[in-house]
Amino acid sequence: MLIEKLGVNGKVGVLVAGSTVSSFPTEEDRILLHVAACQAALAITEAIRFRHDTRAVAERELNRIADAIPVMAWSTLPDGRADFFNEHFLTFLGITSEQAAGWGWAASIHPDDSRALQSVWMELLASGMPGETEARLRRWDGHYRWFLFRANPVYSDEGAVVRWYGTNTDIDDRKRFEEEMRRSAALMAQAQRLTVTGSVWWRPATNDIYWSDEAYRVAGQDVGITPSVEMMLDRCHPEDLPRIQKLISNAMNRGENVDVEHRLLMTDGAVKYVHVVLQNIGNNPADPEFIGAVADITERKLAEEQLRRSDVLLREGQRISQTGTFSWKVETDEITFSEELNRIFGFESGRVVDFDAIGQRVL
Numbered sequence: 462m463l464i465e466k467l468g469v470n471g472k473v474g475v476l477v478a479g480s481t482v483s484s485f486p487t488e489e490d491r492i493l494l495h496v497a498a499c500q501a502a503l504a505i506t507e508a509i510r511f512r513h514d515t516r517a518v519a520e521r522e523l524n525r526i527a528d529a530i531p532v533m534a535w536s537t538l539p540d541g542r543a544d545f546f547n548e549h550f551l552t553f554l555g556i557t558s559e560q561a562a563g564w565g566w567a568a569s570i571h572p573d574d575s576r577a578l579q580s581v582w583m584e585l586l587a588s589g590m591p592g593e594t595e596a597r598l599r600r601w602d603g604h605y606r607w608f609l610f611r612a613n614p615v616y617s618d619e620g621a622v623v624r625w626y627g628t629n630t631d632i633d634d635r636k637r638f639e640e641e642m643r644r645s646a647a648l649m650a651q652a653q654r655l656t657v658t659g660s661v662w663w664r665p666a667t668n669d670i671y672w673s674d675e676a677y678r679v680a681g682q683d684v685g686i687t688p689s690v691e692m693m694l695d696r697c698h699p700e701d702l703p704r705i706q707k708l709i710s711n712a713m714n715r716g717e718n719v720d721v722e723h724r725l726l727m728t729d730g731a732v733k734y735v736h737v738v739l740q741n742i743g744n745n746p747a748d749p750e751f752i753g754a755v756a757d758i759t760e761r762k763l764a765e766e767q768l769r770r771s772d773v774l775l776r777e778g779q780r781i782s783q784t785g786t787f788s789w790k791v792e793t794d795e796i797t798f799s800e801e802l803n804r805i806f807g808f809e810s811g812r813v814v815d816f817d818a819i820g821q822r823v824l
Contacts, residue, residue: 533608533629535566539622541586550629555601571597571605578610589614589622595632606633650674657757663690663739665713666748679735679757681727698724698732716741716749722758734762 533550537543542563551558554569570578574596581594591613597605612627650673653659659676663669670688677684680696690709697705701723711717719739724732736756743750786799 530628532631535627535629537625537627539624541582541625553600554598569599571599573597581610582612585612585614585625589616595636598629606631607636608632659755661739661751661753661755663751663753664743664748665751676755679733679755681725681733696725696727698726700724712739712741712749712751716743716746719751719753722762732759733757734759 530547530549533553534547535543535550536545543566544562546558546561546566550566551561554561554566556565556569559565567575567579578594578596581592585592591611593609593611595607595609597607599605608629609632610627610629612625614622615624615626617623649660653673653675657675657679659679660673661676662671668689670690672680672688674684677686677688680693682688682692682696686692694702694706694709705721705723708717708719708721712719718741719737722734722736724734727733734757736758737753738755739751739753741749741751785804790796
């Protein structure tokens with residue numbers, strides 16, 4: 462048997478040759494084996510170098526692809542320690558890959574989101590299942606933006622997680638829009654409660670109807686039940702029902718707008734006055750679409766009725782006592798006579814009175 466080391470200091474390996482010939486190895490055998498060992502060492506060394514070069518090229522190409530992805534991309538080891546960030550991620554944070562490696566990147570998480578994000582990440586690591594969550598990251602200039610974190614595991618043939626790959630997608634504009642919508646909705650709801658006015662949407666062709674919470678309260682219905690035309694007409698005062706049914710029919714069949722005040726008869730016998738406005742915003746005459754509002758005007762109607770009664774009582778009291786009243790705006794010289802005072806002075810009802818006209822009646 463003859464053993465020949467391959468490469469410098471035998472680091473590549475060894476070449477072993479044997480023979481049943483008793484004279485083996487001869488000097489010639491040794492020379493041939495040495496030449497073969499050198500050639501084998503060169504071939505193996507070249508193969509290893511080629512493999513390393515190919516791997517380096519592949520890694521560079523993979524990094525270029527990762528840097529070209531228009532989101533922040535990253536990868537971690539099975540235990541969650543980060544070992545790669547694409548250029549978008551590093552540029553956003555304003556740190557190097559060395560600073561971000563491991564758990565270094567976590568220093569950029571918003572303090573209010575850190576615990577929740579880490580909790581979700583620990584759950585994913587424990588389960589080995591893909592997942593996502595939302596959190597804010599600090600940009601290089603100190604400004605925080607919202608991101609959607611997505612993580613997917615890569616499994617070995619045995620089913621163990623060998624690596625995690627993930628992306629961070631900027632959702633800050635969406636989050637701000639959602640927050641603005643929530644704020645607007647809260648303000649709208651508060652404004653509707655204060656003004657006792659609900660909003661409505663109605664598409665007669667499909668019988669789709671939307672009521673805001675305040676619209677339910679104005680109608681005296683439970684919030685959340687499916688609204689319908691019949692449900693609203695069911696509350697309509699019997700004396701007003703024919704008029705309202707006609708307006709609703711014209712809206713459904715002709716797309717006519719609705720602007721009406723009428724009464725609702727509540728289950729406890731109370732009467733409520735409402736002002737309903739529906740405006741057709743549909744482009745197709747055969748398929749009207751209405752938006753509008755329903756306002757509780759009970760207090761206003763009762764005040765108007767009280768004022769009307771007071772006005773009737775005042776006029777009747779002046780007529781019986783033959784006493785008139787007037788008002789005078791000094792700045793404009795505007796003079797207003799009551800009906801009884803017009804009668805006493807012999808003026809026509811509704812006539813504009815001035816001092817000259819009054820002087821002509823005074824002796």
